[in-house]
Amino acid sequence: MIIRKDRIAFNVIGYLLISFISILCLVPFIMVLTGSITSQESILRDGFRLFPKEVSYEAYTIIFKSPDMLVRSYIVSTLVTIVGAVMGLFFTAMTAYIITCKDFRYRDQISFYFYFTTIFGGGLVPWYILLVKYLHMKDNYVALVFPLLLNVIYILIMKSFMKSIPDAIAESARIDGAGDFMIFIKLILPLSKPALATIGLFIALNYWNDWYNAMLFIEKQEMYPLQYFLYQILSKVDFINQAAARSGVPVPLMPSEAVKLAMTVVATGPIIFLYPFVQKYFVKGITIGAVKG
Amino acid sequence: MIAVRKTGFLYEVKKHRVKFLMILPAIVYFFVMCYIPMAGIVLAFKKFTYSGGIFGSPWVGFENFNFFFMSGSAWNVTRNTILYNIAFIIINNSLQILTAILLSEIAGKYFKKFTQSVMFLPYFISWVVVGAFVYNLFNYEFGAINTLLKSIGLEPVDVYSNPGAWKFIIIAFSAWKWVGYGTVLYLAAIVSIDAEMFEAADIDGANIFQKILHITLPSITPTMVVLLLLSVGNIMKGDFQMFYQIVGNNGLVLDATDVIDTFVVRSLLQTQEFGMTAAAGFYQSIFSFFIIVSVNYIIKKINSDYALF
Structure with missing residues (x-):
């Protein structure tokens, strides 16, 4: 050569x-x-x-x-990350599965209902007041999990993964008498393992690196997640x-x-x-x- | 009595009730997190009282907007948001395309793997940690940049009272954080180019620079255009976490670094000006919405495959 x-x-x-x-x-x-x-x-x-x-x-x-403060914030971050990623992944996958079902008539409308939230929003103030005043999220661990739970982009990525699973698999299970939820748990989830790992890691990273929601909602020091604790140390x-x-x-x-x-x-x-x-x-x-x- | 027709909504719900139940959590979630706040946008026209809440507070017309536009911040934060985003779009994409093309053509396999991993690393850390990096580099007394300047006999610089310097710092750290991410994106587009085109060019005697200019660049143009248009759609949105962690709460440089999102959070948490802040949010949402719809219209005209909706 x-x-x-x-x-x-x-x-x-x-x-x-x-x-x-x-x-x-x-x-x-x-x-x-x-x-x-x-x-x-x-x-x-x-x-x-x-x-x-x-x-x-x-x-x-x-x-x-x-190290008590450090260990505490480590525990908070770890638990928030695990709980958030598992729940977020489960609901992301379940939602994505339903909007890939061809016999589900309103899937396009519902997809648009999700998608519209990415192009228009009410801004920070109404959202903040809703969470603090009406949903009582101040100094509540739920405030660290809830805001990052579902993301439209991840649902869409999961959907494009699941589209490649042949319909025949779900169809044959249905003939054998399996319900939609069982098909999802027993067939679709195991077949989507690579997608679950990918999306799960994205969600986990978002939780691990989050300090913004702690800044908005958490005032008690012992409830600080790791990144927000670090921010306090630095500033x-x-x-x-x-x-x-x-x-x-x-x-x-x-x-x-x-x-x-x-x-x-x-x-x-x-x-x-x-x-x-x-x-x-x-x-x-x-x-x-x-x-x- | 409502007769349930075989094609009606109620019939569908009944037939697919498990599917409806399975998608219900997501529907409720987005209703609570996005659609209720959308209705709450009326707060921009109200004087918020804690007891009255979002819907019970009295109306004040355009007073909040007057306050926002008279404060002088409106123009400043709008200009900063748009100009920073234009700088990010141009610099980040150019750098990412450059590294992707270089990585796709250079020979060393392990070198490629290692450097790509290193460049992707900044994507994984939180903006708080980036804030620590900024402090470590730019602190006046013992920051690394000043250590370096002093060691070569120059005067140390105090960036914390120098608004102009932050423009470069913010743009540099944005490029730094996203270079690996964008490289992955553009590399994917380059890898999917048909190899036969390159072989044909080789036979015709094209050199590597000609191949990049006439094959690689035109082939990744669709990806580039879509990413550019998506960024243009978000041109009114500032990345709060980035600006807040890099600059911090430094009032001296606010004119140069304040974007709509930092303005909104600061007004909400520090001065508690709910009405005026809601007006700023309303202004950003509406403006953004029209830009996205227009951008989508343009994409549809160019290539409807890439349209968002």
């Missing part, structure tokens, strides 16, 4: 540019990690740098000395002081800058750890969503 000049030129440009963009994507992660293991004196004197001048694990020691001085008080470190000696970054590392860790295993499902979901539009 002849190696052509244009290919070489292209590859040189390609490798350089892609490497450059990748490094830019990675640098903030590394900076936060190194910042979290830099001593307070070094941060105050030299600032944050890519490689730490004086390594110190003090920030992590302080976080794990009295409010008194949270750092509280952490100092709990761990017995005098406030002026508190390595507050490193603690902020160490908290960020602890809060981001699970996502980075799971990332290699789940990445392919997200790639698939995006690809199918794109085809569907």
Whole structure:
């Protein structure tokens, strides 16, 4: 095979540019990690740098000395994510299945009823008043689950997955006397496993990364999910002081800058750890969503 | 007595009652979360009192709108929302198309896999964590950018009192967060191009740049157009989470960074101006709706396969 000049030129440009963009994507992660293991004196004197001048694990020691708030927020986020993803996935799949049933006459109207919510909305204020005043969502864990439960786009992606399941499967079960719900549970769900994994992970990621609903509805500290707890640590001085008080470190000696970054590392860790295993499902979901539009 | 005809609605409900029951949760969900708030849009014309609620509060006509448009914020947040979105559309899509084309043509298999994973990583983290990154880089006293500037003998910059700098920071972080996501999208479009076209071009002696210009780019144009039109449909909507976490509650740079969505949340939670906030929301919803309907009309004219509804 002849190696052509244009290919070489292209590859040189390609490798350089892609490497450059990748490094830019990675640098903030590394900076936060190194910042979290830099001593307070070094941060105050030299600032944050890519490689730490004086390594110190003090920030992590302080976080794990009295980790009760952190552990609580971890538990809240984990439970909200599991409950939300399981319920959301179940209702997404069930709804998608019904609007793929050819003998269900109103499926187009109902699809449009769902779809219309993506092109017109009442805005934040009526929604907020409805949830707080009429549905009593203030300081209620339901407020962390309910708003992210169903998403029209996910229903549509699930529907396009389910369309590829042959009608004959459901038809033969129906002749054997199975009802619609049984067909859905026993046949459609097992056949949609790849779709369920994909959509389930999208929903789970939305719950895990959510802090917006906590900001709107949660005032009690012990009910904070992880991301909102992290936001409080990053933005409010008194949270750092509280952490100092709990761990017995005098406030002026508190390595507050490193603690902020160490908290960020602890809060981001699970996502980075799971990332290699789940990445392919997200790639698939995006690809199918794109085809569907 | 209503006679149940064999084709009527009641007959359908009876015949498919299990199906109706199965889809009922979703119908109720969207009714509560979307359709009731849609009716609540009348709040824009009312003076909200807590005891009166959404429907019992007294009417005030266009007072809320007067207040919103007189405050001077209306024009500022509208302009910011639209200009930021135009910048995101142009810069994010160009970058994503560039990386997708480069990744599709370069040779190293493991290099491709690894760099694509790295570029996709920012998509997975919350905006709170991005906020921590911004703090880490741009903090005046010990941010990494200033550390770097000082080490090469330059003056440190104080971005927190410099509105202009945030335009670049916000646009850069938007590109950073979405580059991997968009690359996946455009790569999917490139992979589905018929390989025979490239083979034919090879036989004709086309070089790689000619192939990109005459085969790859025209082939991904439909995807590009659809994504562009979808973004244009959302041009009146700002990503609250992004703006709020990157900029924070910094009053000094508000003129340059405030978009409709941050304005609405701030007015709702801090000043509790329900009526005026509802008016701003009404203005955004109606404006958005007309833009989406127009965009859809244009898509239908170009290629009805891509129409949204």
